Amino acid sequence: MKLYNLIYSLTLLLLVETSASQQQQQQSLQVAFQKQSVVIEKPAIVNYRLHGRFLHITDIHLDKHYLEGATIKSDCHRAPHKHKKKKKRQGKLAGYWGAPGTDCDSPRRLVHHAIDTIARDWKDKIDFILWTGDNARHDGDVKLTRTKKEILGYNKKVTQLIQKAFTLDNNRTLPIVPCIGNNDVHPHNQLRGMKNNPQLLEYSQLWSDFIPQDQQKHFRKGGYFASDVVPGAIRVLSLNSLYFFGSNDIVSTCSDPTSPGYQHVQWMKKQLKKARQENMKVLIIGHVPPTVKTFKDSCLDDYIKLSTKYADLIIGHMYGHSNMDHFQIISRKYSDVARLSKEEDDDDDNDDGEEEGSTVEWIQKDADRFISTLHKQYRKLQKIRDREDLVVIHVAPPMLPLFYPTFRINEYNADMTSSHFGDWLRYTQWYSNLTYWNEQVDNQKQQQLLTQASNKEPWHTKPEFEIEYSTDETYNMTDLTSSSWFEFAERISSKEGHDLWKVYLSNMFVQSNNDWYGQSLPEDDHDDQDDDQNNENERMPFILPLPAMAWFDWLKQKAFLFAEMLL
Structure with a gap:
């Protein structure tokens, strides 16, 4: 027992x-x-239908001081003086909808109308919005200097306009990814790397609906963040390019471990590594584009190194700032591509940070050199066969009517079952000919005077946007992968692509060669010469006092002739 x-x-x-x-x-x-x-981690299920499109807008430059009928010399801020004894000499004055071809910024009515029009036509057809900075006016008027409060006020206003306009019927706001421009800080170009930077704290609150909660600490620290615009599938890295910007001389280079640029690069590295682990596609956006002209050398090298290492994930690099519609090819390995314009840029006397295409004065002075350098860059590509170390940078034209106001609708592969999901397929560039719409307002005002009708503002005469070009139909591009851009660069820089090069230049300046100025163009008498020769005439300086739009027309004519010399 x-x-x-x-x-x-x-x-x-x-x-x-x-x-x-x-x-x-x-x-x-x-x-x-x-x-x-x-x-x-399995990708999140998207509980709404993807359209395969996204909007890119940039460089709005809202100006509350814009005054219709003001002088161009005053940045469109002050009416012309009246003289009792002398006959009034009236030149070109600020138009009702803006002053294209001048250094004036965007009037409020243009910004309101443009955002509302784009939202009306596209908010139900796109998946997200890329918004790449510079919402505040330039600081060009010495009699009306900007303040921190004014700059933040412009950004608040534009944020409210965009957020309200792109709210869908089901009360869902489209994913919006902003970034800071060099004119969105005070003083312009300069942003300190410091703990609790007051300007970054203000933007973190202003954009709290756009910055994911887990990214707020990164933004408050450095002004950059990541946002999943298609959950589990596409991530946007919104960079703070001011910490890489050569004109931001109050921060050191990216080779200094104590600099905010170095910390920014480390964040980029972690984000791209994480995206690869999670099988995500990535869009990289910023304001100032990475070029030898704009970025500090060490920052540019780090950017290119990361971009080439993770090229299989990156859909595209999308920027603003430079105003001219173009793309550049950068590289660490091939000095004849990446550093092509370095020697020319080193002796440039423009040290205020307002580079490529930022002012009419710059266009009159330096755009011919920029175009010829760009043509060389594309042509040099023909000699390079190993292209894994090349990065294509895209610069979209602005809503600011330096030329004509624009926006860009991009298309991507939205089939989540496809191995090519996220591939950039094409884009369509839209613009509005403000010269025409200003004339319509003027005509209606004259009609009101003749008929003695009531003096009401002609709000019914509002600008319409039209297609300027598309990459598939205009450029015959089947997709917008890097290899397709390399092929396109070779094509437009070749002898056979001369006519397409002309089209590309017209698009670069947003069709701003208005016929009604009627200016004659000077003949070119240069002989053909090889592009590798060091020729002093290559600069081809401007010498005639043409109106602003005629400058653009002549500029393109000169660029065409220069291309013929190279060919």
């Missing part, structure tokens, strides 16, 4: 231990599975 009780007790003890061991194993398996599920 004692033996039986002993065996029974041992059996019960063995059963208890076995049960405890099984429970412990199950718990270990659950913990291991949970850990594994953190690493191997």
